[in-house]
Amino acid sequence: MPVLRPLPKTELNSFFSDHSLKVFQHFMNVALFAQPEVHKDKDGLAIQIPKEHLEQWFVQALKVESVGAGSYPIDILAPTRWGADIKMLSCNLKNDKLTKRDSGETSLAQKFTGTGVDLDKMFKDKEFQAIIDGWLGLWHKKLEDVKIEKEIDKIYYFFFLRGTTTESYLCGFEVDTNRINTTHVTQRDADDEIKSSIFLNGIINEDYGSSKIYKAKKRLELRLKPKKLLEDNFLIPIKTQIPSKENIYNLVQDKTKYNTYIKAKCSNFLDYSKL
Helix, strand or coil: CCCEEECCHHHHHHHCCHHHHHHHHHHHHHHHHHCCCECCCCCCCCCCCCHHHHHHHHHHHHCCEECCCCCCCCCEEECCCEEEEEEEEECCEECCEECCCCCCEEEEEECCCCCCCCHHHHHHCCCHHHHHHHHHHHHHHHHHHHHHHHCCCEEEEEEEEECCCCEEEEEEEEECHHHCCCCCCEECCCHHHCCCEEEEECCECCCCEEEEEECCCCEEEEEECHHHHHHCCCCEEEECCCCCECCHHHHCCCHHHHHHHHHHHHHHHCCHHHC
């Protein structure tokens, strides 16, 4: 069993009720309303959601507390029960469909002192097992410390996966901190194959993602495989759409056309059938 266990929909539903999903859809609609229109001659832009805003989506939808800042191990807290780190990743698409390729990456642990600052030399000296020991130790300590400090038993990672032009996704993983050690997490490749990253076995099922210690960024990284997660019923879709295209410079010079445009945009935003 890997460190990260994906939550099937039966478990996700215990966090993300129908009512909670309406909250997420509301915030998605608000975010879409606020996206800048793209000039008609330009390619479309992916929706952008600040990390701090996304955390509030989860705070409101799950009725939990916002905790920590910066590099703190968790973003939200259900007191005496669980804490979770909120992450956003971009799915890999082709012709607006999910591909089998990995998502973008996110950090599980990052540090520029100790194991972090010595990383370049340790790679050069091929001290790969020592690197793994150090980074697993960093990751394990920060999660165990927050469990003690916040008096919680469980830690999760909740992901917002930026997807296609019609839907994005929510998913979650439970973290088994007892498995963050070299008994369960091992080096994937032979020493002579390692250049700038150490890929690891045991952090996540290889069907659903991959993890590595990345020398350049001095961090332990995770990528997901959204297509497989969707096929195996681990994702909850949230309706979305691409930002509209419009020549705003020209539009604001014609008050009548501008008012018509704004009314239509507001009417679309107020279409509660989306909820």
